[in-house]
Amino acid sequence: MAFARIDGVLLHYGVCGPEGAPVLVLANSLGTDARIWDDVTARLQDRYRIIAYDKRGHGLSDAPDGDYSLDDHVGDLAGLLDRLGIDRFVLAGVSVGGLIAQGLALRHPRGLAGIILCDTAAKIGEAAMWNERIALVRAGGMPALGEAVVMRWFSEGYRQERPEDVAGWRNMFLRTPASGYAGTCATLRDTDLRAEVGSISVPTVMVVGADDVSTPVDLVRDTAARIPGARFSIIANAGHIPSIEQPGILAEHISTFLRGTNDG
Numbered sequence: 001m002a003f004a005r006i007d008g009v010l011l012h013y014g015v016c017g018p019e020g021a022p023v024l025v026l027a028n029s030l031g032t033d034a035r036i037w038d039d040v041t042a043r044l045q046d047r048y049r050i051i052a053y054d055k056r057g058h059g060l061s062d063a064p065d066g067d068y069s070l071d072d073h074v075g076d077l078a079g080l081l082d083r084l085g086i087d088r089f090v091l092a093g094v095s096v097g098g099l100i101a102q103g104l105a106l107r108h109p110r111g112l113a114g115i116i117l118c119d120t121a122a123k124i125g126e127a128a129m130w131n132e133r134i135a136l137v138r139a140g141g142m143p144a145l146g147e148a149v150v151m152r153w154f155s156e157g158y159r160q161e162r163p164e165d166v167a168g169w170r171n172m173f174l175r176t177p178a179s180g181y182a183g184t185c186a187t188l189r190d191t192d193l194r195a196e197v198g199s200i201s202v203p204t205v206m207v208v209g210a211d212d213v214s215t216p217v218d219l220v221r222d223t224a225a226r227i228p229g230a231r232f233s234i235i236a237n238a239g240h241i242p243s244i245e246q247p248g249i250l251a252e253h254i255s256t257f258l259r260g261t262n263d264g
């Protein structure tokens with residue numbers, strides 16, 4: 001575990017895997033931290049140098065007050081990778097992490113060999129929903145959002161078969177700083193890349209859990225259709241976070257993609 005202050009915001013990150021191996025960077029979703037990638041990392045770390053970080057407002061990173069723009073998140077990641085001297089990498093991001101990946105591909109593509117977009121889209125949700133979540137969390141903290149948000153992350157089968165794991169991920173959600181959660185809801189409210197993603201010029205693959213209710217299959221497919229040459233796959237028996245529910249299958253998608261970009 002390590003920390004870097006980027007433009008005043010302390011970011012928490014971890015690095016593992018052989019020095020000199022192809023670099024894979026991992027970005028997490030709203031209300032989660034880098035631990036959602038642990039089971040994928042365990043499967044890939046013998047072959048890849050893996051950097052997983054907590055985006056601002058989450059995990060052990062700083063959670064400044066106020067709205068975060070997509071440019072804030074993209075600037076944090078670009079600054080972190082600059083600091084670490086990474087000059088070629090593939091980036092995988094889930095949900096808002098995938099929006100950050102799209103933003104990086106559009107605004108800082110230097111060194112970016114490809115993006116793996118998991119359960120994400122060029123625009124996620126409507127302003128009214130994000131404003132409602134912001135109001136609830138600013139008034140009552142994370143518990144005010146109740147069970148519903150965490151339940152939306154997982155497929156019915158996972159919820160029934162793995163109640164202890166669901167309880168653990170709920171703890172991660174509840175311990176997310178309210179300021180960071182609200183700030184990132186504002187990112188989601190204010191970001192619409194639908195008119196821009198046609199300019200993404202790095203190789204792209206999109207995957208989505210078949211049972212995702214937050215970014216449903218058709219929404220993700222629509223974004224894939226807008227990105228030149230993007231490939232699209234559905235992961236069975238997974239909801240919004242396939243890195244938790246189907247880490248083996250997601251790891252296979254990632255390593256196949258890395259091999260195709262000559263980065264693995």
Ligand SMILES: O=C(O)CC1=CCC(=O)O1
Nearest residue numbers: 029030095096149152214
């Ligand atoms: O909280 C949700 O509904 C799921 C989600 C939407 C954007 C994100 O990053 O996670």
